Amino acid sequence: NPVSEVLPAAARQPAAVAGRRGSVPTFAPFAEPGIDEVRFPVDAVYTWVDGDDPAMAAKRRAHQAHSDNPIAPRETGASRYTSHDELRYALRSLEMYAGFVRHVYLVTDSQLPGWLDPGAAGLTVIDHRDILPGDALPVFNSHAIESRLHHIPGLSEHYLYFNDDVFVNRPVRAEHFFHGNGIARIPLSPLKLGVGAPHPLEPAPNSAGKNAREVIRRFHGRYVTHKSLHTPHPQLLSVMREMESLAIEELERTSYSRFRSITDVAPASTLHHHWAIATGRAVPADYRFRYIQLGTPDMQRRLDRLAAGEEVDFFCLNDVETAPESRAAARTAMRAFLERKFPFPSRFEGAPRSLSRLIGPPAVGLPQQARLEDARRHE
Incomplete structure (x- = not known):
């Protein structure tokens, strides 16, 4: 012990x-309480959009028509905004395996998933208009949205930022992301940003990371080399507020970047993480993680490994640029996998909430975990 x-x-x-x-x-x-036990609140923030909604798709196309953005088409293509109902299962995974989370904030663009109960306990829906400047809207760039998450009212100092395609695979504790003294544990990737200037044909995280590297070098005299894993990102509100107070040109420009651009920084990953490390508020940490890109030849093999119990804490199902002829099969395989992996509705879903309210424990993670254990007893 x-x-x-x-x-x-x-x-x-x-x-x-x-x-x-x-x-x-x-x-x-x-x-x-142990010396490294987390005793402070930790919230979770998800960003989500349904790019297939006709009104949203038309709005995006209208603004793209007037954009001369020099970036690879895969970074602004339809796959980037397509919803495969990942959020439903991402929230199930959070409730099932991350019971320490105090509150969930869902950031959207005047949209809600049809299955979501916006009045669910422990959930607040935040519209882009609530956190972004009016003249920066509409926005179709996750980097721009990330640059303003710290404006969410009531958000805790320590929080986790999730894309809707990131899932918790097994039980984790707050100490996975933060030390008891508040220092963040950062998921750096073994992959490198590369050298040289940002290039339109390289992945957007590389360009955004290189721009963040220049910010870190200018303010802290350190050279950033590594990308970040596509996992939950531990965030410190004070770090984001500090950078905003310094009127960093690259960060301000990103807030007004309607589509991904090679001039962006990555606010919630490379920039935040390395600023926090450089100022003694974070340290690199090991995260057990699996990345799966939809529509690739090895997609099913990777899904099968996870279904068989691969020992990772998180996984990501990323739709970057799935070929049109592969989309239906990839979507079917992904939905079957997620339904088997996370079969029990969370308290954030509208239809089953009458039952969960009768069961009624208020802690995040308990209703689904209780149903899971009950199911296992009857197997």
Whole structure:
């Protein structure tokens, strides 16, 4: 155990620790908070858009027609905005495996998934208009949205930023993302940003990372080399506010970048992460992770490994530029996998909420976990 090699009789006074289902009996030394235990609130922020909505698609096409953005078509193509109902299963995975999350914020563009209950306990829907300048709208660029997430009212100092295609694969604790003293644990990738200037044909994270590198070099005299994994991103509100207060040109420009551009920075990953590391508020950490790109020849093999119980904490199902002839098959395979992986509706879904309200425990993660354990008992 993490406390002691031996337990003398004098130390065996009974005590209790608060758990998700009530108090848990233990001995007094085991009830004390550890030096690295997270005792502060941690929220989660998801960004989502349904790019197939006719009104949204028409608005996007109208603005693209007047854009001379020199970037690869895959970075602004239809696949980038297509919703495969990933958010439904991403929230199921969060409730199932990340019970420490205090509150969930969903950032959208005047849209809601048809299955979502916007009045669900522990959920707040945030519109782009609530956090972005009016003259920056409409926006179709995740980098621009990320640059303003810290304007969400009520957001905790420590929060996790999720794309809607990122899933929690097994139980994780707040300590996976933050140390007990508040320092963030950063998911750096083994992949490099590369050298040289941003190029239109390279992946957008590379260009955005190179631009962030220049910011870090200018302010902190350090050279950034690594990309970030496509996992939940631990964020510090104070870091984002500090960078905004300095009127960093690249960050301000990104806030007004309607589509992805080679002049963007990556606010929630490369820029935030390396600024936090450079100022002593974060350290690199190991994240067990699996990346799957839809429509590729190895997609099904990777899905099968996850379904068989691959030991990773997170996975991402990313639709970058799926060929039109592969989209239907990829969507069918992905939905079958997710429904098997996360079969129980979360409390954020409208239809089953009457049952979850009757069951009623308020803690994030409990309703679905309880149903999962009940199902296992009856297998």
